[in-house]
């Protein structure tokens with residue numbers, strides 16, 4: 279499997295970082311080094327994106343694995359395009375695939391979790407705590423739990439932009455590229471997300487149903 | 489600049505321009521927004537990755553590799569199963585063709601198509617590929 283040809287290719291391009299397109303092409307040709315590099319390159323981002331939706335670290339790791347498997351399967355299906363892009367020095371939108379798949383996988387997981395009545399502990403906790411401290415000030419930890427949960431209630435596009443920016447740490451240009459929107463649009467969604475989040479948290483603090 | 493435009497810049501720019509800062513200094517609404525959004529964004533952020541999480545994350549490449557190998561094994565199993573099913577159908581069709589004269593003798597009114605055997609042409613390569621595609625795991629499109 280680990281053919282010498284692709285190993286040599288990796289060495290040849292070692293003076294600069296291999297592009298995702300080159301790594302994808304070499305992975306599809308059976309090069310395990312390219313595969314490992316491709317996973318390592320984006321694994322932090324993927325993990326941070328799915329983390330908000332997961333119950334614990336193991337669940338987040340499981341979601342990350344699922345996102346990668348689906349992205350690699352998408353890469354396999356478009357092998358001819360990938361080979362052409364890599365040869366012509368073009369780029370394959372592997373990172374965008376990965377980001378969008380990770381967001382989908384994570385969101386589906388949250389939906390399934392709700393179906394099985396396994397809401398994240400933070401949600402249950404925050405609701406209990408609001409009641410318990412009705413007359414007192416809500417402390418920082420409680421407010422954080424409430425706010426983090428409210429992020430999951432944001433409308434789809436606002437939530438995607440918000441989590442790519444806050445959890446993924448992407449620039450607005452990168453957010454726009456991943457979601458196929460303009461940078462101005464991404465900024466506008468983020469602004470709306472902040473305002474909506476503020477309303478959701480205020481409603482919860484005042485005991486209103488959100 | 490309107491207050492809305494100022495708000496957008498406040499939450500999307502790491503270093504707001506001098507014009508924005510000047511506006512905020514004199515506008516109560518924008519000052520309140522700046523303070524509340526800063527707190528909100530701090531509250532919404534997840535804690536940094538723990539050492540335990542980092543250790544788990546380092547196992548991801550090998551986990552993904554295992555997942556891919558499992559998927560490949562499953563696919564080749566499905567392909568083998570489909571091939572065997574095709575071969576069985578083909579055998580049955582050949583057997584039926586051999587029995588046909590005798591069946592015709594016994595029941596002159598029964599026609600072959602009523603027996604429900606697949607067409608012999610099913611074993612052609614293009615049709616087999618179509619069948620295989622239907623068995624492939626369908627992954628969501630990245631688009």
Ligand SMILES: [Zn+2]
Pocket residue numbers: 490491494511515516517518
């Ligand atoms: Zn203002």
